[in-house]
Amino acid sequence: MPSASLHIALVGNPNSGKSTVFNALTGLNQKVANFPGVTVDKKIGTATLTAEDGKKIDVEFIDLPGIYSLYPKSIDEEIPFRILCDPNNELHPDAVIIVADGTNLKRNFFLCSQVIDLKIPVVLVINMADMMRDKGLQVDFEVVSKKLGVPVIPMNARKGEGLEELRKALTQKLPVPQIDFLDIRSYAPEVVDGICATINSSSHYDAFLAANNLHIITDFEMQKFKKDKIREICETHQFDSRQMQARESIERYKKISALMNDTVRQTGALRKSYTHAIDNVLTHRIFGYAIFLAILFIIFQFIFAFASYPMEMIDTGFAWLNGKVKDALPAGIINDLVVNGILAGLNGIVVFIPQIALLFFFIAILEDTGYMARASFIMDKLMRRFGLNGKSVIPLMSGVACAVPAIMSTRTIQNWKERIITIFVTPLMSCSARLPVYTLLIALIIPNHYYYGINLQGMVLMLMYLIGFIAAIGSAYVLKKLIRAKERSYFMMELPLYRVPRWSTIGLHIIEKVKVFLFDAGKVIISISIILWVLSSFAPGNSFKTIEEKYRKPEYASVPAQEIERKIQSEKLESSYAGIMGRVIEPVIKPIGFDWKIGIALVTSFAAREVFVGTMSTIYSVGDEGKTQFTLKQKMQNELNPETGLPRYTLAVGLSLMLFYAFAMQCMSTVAVVFRETKGSRWPLIQFIYMFALAYVSSLVAYQVLKP
Amino acid sequence: MLLSELRRGDKAIIDSFTDYEASLKLLEMGCIPGEQIEVIRIAPLGDPIAILVAGYLLSMRKDEAAVVVVRMVD
Numbered sequence: 155m156p157s158a159s160l161h162i163a164l165v166g167n168p169n170s171g172k173s174t175v176f177n178a179l180t181g182l183n184q185k186v187a188n189f190p191g192v193t194v195d196k197k198i199g200t201a202t203l204t205a206e207d208g209k210k211i212d213v214e215f216i217d218l219p220g221i222y223s224l225y226p227k228s229i230d231e232e233i234p235f236r237i238l239c240d241p242n243n244e245l246h247p248d249a250v251i252i253v254a255d256g257t258n259l260k261r262n263f264f265l266c267s268q269v270i271d272l273k274i275p276v277v278l279v280i281n282m283a284d285m286m287r288d289k290g291l292q293v294d295f296e297v298v299s300k301k302l303g304v305p306v307i308p309m310n311a312r313k314g315e316g317l318e319e320l321r322k323a324l325t326q327k328l329p330v331p332q333i334d335f336l337d338i339r340s341y342a343p344e345v346v347d348g349i350c351a352t353i354n355s356s357s358h359y360d361a362f363l364a365a366n367n368l369h370i371i372t373d374f375e376m377q378k379f380k381k382d383k384i385r386e387i388c389e390t391h392q393f394d395s396r397q398m399q400a401r402e403s404i405e406r407y408k409k410i411s412a413l414m415n416d417t418v419r420q421t422g423a424l425r426k427s428y429t430h431a432i433d434n435v436l437t438h439r440i441f442g443y444a445i446f447l448a449i450l451f452i453i454f455q456f457i458f459a460f461a462s463y464p465m466e467m468i469d470t471g472f473a474w475l476n477g478k479v480k481d482a483l484p485a486g487i488i489n490d491l492v493v494n495g496i497l498a499g500l501n502g503i504v505v506f507i508p509q510i511a512l513l514f515f516f517i518a519i520l521e522d523t524g525y526m527a528r529a530s531f532i533m534d535k536l537m538r539r540f541g542l543n544g545k546s547v548i549p550l551m552s553g554v555a556c557a558v559p560a561i562m563s564t565r566t567i568q569n570w571k572e573r574i575i576t577i578f579v580t581p582l583m584s585c586s587a588r589l590p591v592y593t594l595l596i597a598l599i600i601p602n603h604y605y606y607g608i609n610l611q612g613m614v615l616m617l618m619y620l621i622g623f624i625a626a627i628g629s630a631y632v633l634k635k636l637i638r639a640k641e642r643s644y645f646m647m648e649l650p651l652y653r654v655p656r657w658s659t660i661g662l663h664i665i666e667k668v669k670v671f672l673f674d675a676g677k678v679i680i681s682i683s684i685i686l687w688v689l690s691s692f693a694p695g696n697s698f699k700t701i702e703e704k705y706r707k708p709e710y711a712s713v714p715a716q717e718i719e720r721k722i723q724s725e726k727l728e729s730s731y732a733g734i735m736g737r738v739i740e741p742v743i744k745p746i747g748f749d750w751k752i753g754i755a756l757v758t759s760f761a762a763r764e765v766f767v768g769t770m771s772t773i774y775s776v777g778d779e780g781k782t783q784f785t786l787k788q789k790m791q792n793e794l795n796p797e798t799g800l801p802r803y804t805l806a807v808g809l810s811l812m813l814f815y816a817f818a819m820q821c822m823s824t825v826a827v828v829f830r831e832t833k834g835s836r837w838p839l840i841q842f843i844y845m846f847a848l849a850y851v852s853s854l855v856a857y858q859v860l861k862p
Numbered sequence: 863m864l865l866s867e868l869r870r871g872d873k874a875i876i877d878s879f880t881d882y883e884a885s886l887k888l889l890e891m892g893c894i895p896g897e898q899i900e901v902i903r904i905a906p907l908g909d910p911i912a913i914l915v916a917g918y919l920l921s922m923r924k925d926e927a928a929v930v931v932v933r934m935v936d
Contacts, residue, residue, distance in 0.1 A: 223890040260916040261892045396882055403889035407897075407916075429919075430902075439906035531921050535907040538923075644887050646926060649912055649919040 160213045162324065163245070165234060165269055166253035167262050168220035169524075169650040171281040174311040175253050176217040177662055179321075186666055188833065194219040194230045195670070205325040213324065216245060222261070224268045224363055225399060227644060228570060232370055238272060239363055241355070242375035249275040249328045251320070256286040256293065256308070257651060259418060263410045264403075267302070267335040271359035275328035276304045279320060283310040285651065289427070292419040301413055303333035312656050336406055338362045341398055348387040352380050362402075366395045429651045433528065442532045449525075450551050453516045457509045457555040458586065464508040472501040490691060491684070499683025502762065503676045506558050506823060507668055513552055513559040514667045517566065518660040520548075524650040526566055531649065540627050541634025543572035550576070550626060553583035554619070557824045558675070561831055562667060569643045571634075577831060578841050579630045581824050584622035584816060587763045591815045592618050594767055597787050599808030622816055625848065671827070678826035682761050690732040690758055697729040720772075727772050732757045746814065746853035747807040747861065749795075756814075761822040763815055798862075806860035810853040818849035865899070865913070865930035873900045874932035881929040892916030893930060 166172035177184075180199025187196045197217040202210050218234040226232040237245045252269050254262035259280070270276055280286075280293065299306040305323050309316030339346045339358040342365070349361035353376065364371050365388050372381060387393075435441050476493050483489040520526045530544030537546050545567045552560035560580050567573040584592075596611050603610045705718050727733055736753030743753055751773050759765040767786070774789040793802040819825065819842045828838040868874060876897050879885035892915050893899070900914045909924040 225886065225890065227887060258916075258918045261918060264890065264892070396886065399886050400882075400889060403886070404894055407889075407892065407894045433903065437903060437905065442906060527921070531905050531910060531912065532907075534923070535905060535909045642883065644926065645910060645921070645923045646887060646891055647921055649921050 160211055160249070160324070161216070161245070161247045162213055162249050162251060163216045163218055163234075163237060163247035164251045164253060165218050165238070165265070166220060167222055167255060167258075167265055167648075169648055170220065170253045170255040170258075170262060171311050172220060172253040173217060174656065174659060175251065175279060175281065175309070175320075176215060177659055178311050178314060178317055180215055182662070182665075184662070184666070186670055189233055190833070192230050192233060192833065194233060197666075203321050203325050206322070211325055216247065221265065223265055223403075224272075225366065226370065227642070228568070230568075230570075235363075235367065235370060236374070238269065238274065239360060239367075240371075240374040240376070247274065249277070249324070251277055251279055251324075253279045253281055253311075256280045256282045257289050257291065258648075259291075259293070260407075260410055260414060263413065264406055267406055267410065268359070270302055270304055270331045270333075271335050271338065271357065272363075273330055273357040273360070275330050277320065277323050277328055278302065278304050278306045279309050279311075279316070280306060281309050281311050283308045283315060284313070285653075290421040292421060294417045294419075297417045298413070301333075301416070302335065303331045304329075334358065336402065336409060338402065341401065342391060342393055345387055345391050345393050348391075349384050352383045352387070362398070365393050366399060368395075427651070429524075432652050433649070436525065436528050437532050442528075446529055446532065446547075449516075449520070449529075450547065453513065453548070454551055454555065456512045456516070457552060457559065461508040461512050461555070465505050468505050468508070469501065472497060472504070491687065494691065495684045495687035496680065498687070499680040502683060502823065503672060503679050506556065506671065509556050510559040510562065510668055510671055511664050513555075513563060514664045515660060517548065517563050518663040519655045521566060522653065522655040522659060524652045527647060527649050530647075534645065540630040541572065541575045541637075542630050543567045543569060543576065546572065546576040549580050550583060553580040553585060553626075554622075556585050556587070557581040557583070557821065558671070558827050559667075561824065561827045562671065564831065568647070569645070571637055571639045571643060574637065574832065574837060575630050575633045577828055577837065578633060578844075579626040581819060581821065581828075581841070581845065582622050582626040582629060582817065584619045585821075587821065588618075588815055590764050590767045592812060594770075594787065595803075595808045595812050598790055598803050599805050618812060618816055621813070625817060629844075629848075670830070674830045675823060675826035678829065679761075679823050682822040686732070686758065686761055688731070689735070690727060690730045692731055693726070693729045694731070694734070698726055701725045701729065723772050724774070727754065727758075727769070745857070746850060747804075747810045747857035748814075749802065752811065756820075759820055761820070763820045766815070800862070804860075804862065806857050806862070809860060810857040813852045813856050814849045816849070817845055817852060819845035863932055863934060864928050865901075865932050866911070866924045866927035868901045868911075868932065868934075870901055870904050872934065873898060873936075874934050875899075877931045877933050879929050880931060884926065884929045888926075888930065891920055892918075893920075898935065899932070 164172050164176050176197065176199060180201050183201065184197060184199040187198065189196050199215045199217070201213050201215065203213055204210055218237060219230055221231050221234050224235055224239070226235045237243050237247070238250070240246060250269060252266045254266055266278060280295065286293065295306045295308055305328070307316050307319045307323060309320065341362065345365050346358050346361045349364050350356070350358065353361065353364065355361055364384055368385060368388065371384065436445060476497055479497065480489060480493050483492060520529070526545060529547065533544035533547050537544050549560040549564050552563060557580050561577050564573050564576045567576060592615055596614050600611045600614050701722055705722055710718055733754050735757045737750045739753050739756070740750045743756070748756070754773060755766050755769040758769040770790065771786050774786060790803050791801065794800065795802045825838050825842060828841060829835060832838065863874070865874070876893055876895050876899060878895060879888065897915060901911055902914050902919060903912045905911070910921050911924065911927055912919050912921040
């Protein structure tokens with residue numbers, strides 16, 4: 155769409171149904187972008203409205219993060235403040251749709267009245283008309299509109315009731331509110347007048363907010379002398395921001411109470427509602443936890459077991475495509491780059507979609523119904539001890555399947571510090587990509603014995619999962635002590651009324667998450683995939699040529715072609731840059747019991763752990779066909795340590811290797827997602843170093859203690 | 863008496879706050895002096911709590927509730 159002629163922002167409390175209104179207005183015409191430096195996404199949608207005279211109006215809607223007031227308590231909450239209060243902000247809207255939860259008008263009117271006082275053209279949507287009826291609430295919308303001086307539209311966004319009225323209101327020129335809800339000027343007339351004159355604003359409240367948020371307006375698009383002037387005015391008149399804010403809140407609520415007395419009638423008290431009854435079960439000391447565990451179990455089953463079918467289909471699809479492309483393009487470097495670099499990278503990205511879609515299907519349901527707030531409520535005390543949030547349980551559990559969707563799901567945690575800690579420790583949970591590595595190594599070093607009916611190998615596998623969990627919780631505890639919170643954090647949140655989930659919202663949510671992953675994390679994944687392809691496909695000098703020539707000599711004529719091909723692959727890998735790197739790092743990894751062959755596998759599986767098994771197969775020139783692991787296992791078992799003459803893969807080496815794979819950050823997708831979710835390179839970098847250090851130290855201890 | 867000391871089902875009226883900074887957030891959420899609140903439930907592990915205030919259910923940690931001075935009503 156060409157540049158829109160009208161820019162409209164949606165503002166409202168969390169749980170007000172703001173996003174439902176946004177979805178109803180824009181449908182699939184949405185895109186998600188970044189606000190620099192914060193963890194909330196910029197959601198923009200477009201629509202074409204038809205005015206009464208038939209004229210088409212292109213509108214761009216922006217869905218601002220939910221807030222309770224215009225006093226930001228976190229960096230994320232600063233976004234709406236900056237956009238609404240800075241007229242020079244590039245996203246400053248022409249008009250605002252305020253969405254209020256009709257069942258919770260008192261608190262919702264608080265933000266509404268603040269926004270109205272900004273004197274931006276406004277339309278007030280009072281949402282959840284259906285639930286207001288259930289609650290026995292009757293609102294005189296006309297009087298509300300008259301008293302607030304803005305158009306009011308009752309709506310049931312889920313059913314689309316009131317949507318046409320809203321569209322119609324938007325096509326007409328929305329009036330600038332004329333009434334000051336609160337006479338804020340009287341609080342500090344000199345300050346308000348002085349700032350109004352400085353910033354050339356007609357809104358007293360705008361000026362008052364500027365005085366109250368000096369630290370934020372310093373990066374408004376405004377000449378420096380004006381900012382200095384504002385600061386000076388506040389200092390001259392000894393403007394006491396905290397006292398002013400407290401007074402404003404109290405008086406605002408007083409006026410809201412008066413407004414509600416005139417306009418809202420409660421017919422029949424329904425406080426002991428169905429929400430109350432459901433809560434009695436879902437926050438019960440036994441049933442509450444049992445149900446929560448059951449929900450986790452179902453989610454886990456889906457992303458661990460059921461997601462594997464579509465994932466296999468994706469892999470098969472890519473294998474087919476690989477074959478086609480390989481045949482279609484002339485043999486050579488381009489062919490190899492497309493097949494082993496780009497397509498392999500794309501495969502590595504697309505394969506995550508089933509898990510992401512399934513996890514967000516469940517998370518969207520839990521959020522939309524209102525259950526997530528209850529999960530947080532019953533788990534908070536337990537998780538808080540480790541610097542985590544009640545809502546961290548779901549990412550942590552999902553991390554056992556895959557850290558990528560798990561980290562994306564930490565969005566539901568509002569508190570910055572708790573979210574960072576959750577993101578930081580989630581990759582320590584043993585994900586499904588570690589399973590092939592564990593399976594191979596356990597088969598190699600742990601005897602398949604039964605003790606009292608318990609299989610020893612299974613026992614060790616479970617231990618590995620337990621170790622991951624302990625590392626995650628332990629690291630969280632340490633981080634809790636180390637990280638200083640950027641902002642004073644509040645747990646305070648609404649426990650919303652239970653609602654039936656809206657399938658369209660859930661669908662849009664899944665699409666949004668998949669898109670974000672594909673386009674943001676995907677870029678990083680593709681790049682690293684190509685770098686790794688370069689490392690393992692090129693060698694200095696003409697060593698590849700020498701290898702090929704060697705196997706063309708007559709003495710290999712009797713060896714089957716497949717066998718030759720494998721040997722060539724194996725030797726090529728050893729002499730490639732990745733192979734050289736494996737040798738270069740040998741002195742570093744020797745103390746933890748690894749040789750250069752493992753070194754090569756470490757380099758190639760740097761981006762994805764499961765590559766370990768494939769690389770080992772290539773190094774030990776094991777064919778892909780049939781019982782790969784069995785033959786690979788045998789070959790690895792027969793491998794001798796040249797220094798001792800004993801088997802290479804001893805218990806010490808095997809355990810050291812498993813611990814390394816348990817802790818090291820060998821997953822570029824996770825790094826890319828952490829980068830995307832924390833909006834910067836700082837946290838992925840710290841996490842990367844921390845996990846490698848943890849891996850190295852634990853492997854070192856394990857090897858040095860156990861080595862013969 | 864502090865809000866954090868109330869038991870489930872207790873009703874009280876908000877009187878004042880012991881922490882200025884924290885009170886600003888509480889005020890915005892509708893916890894205004896003079897407002898009646900009711901402790902609707904307490905999490906199974908004793909913390910956080912959920913109170914009915916301004917017509918909605920607000921959950922908060924005990925340490926957040928501990929800055930609210932209340933008067934019991936019967």
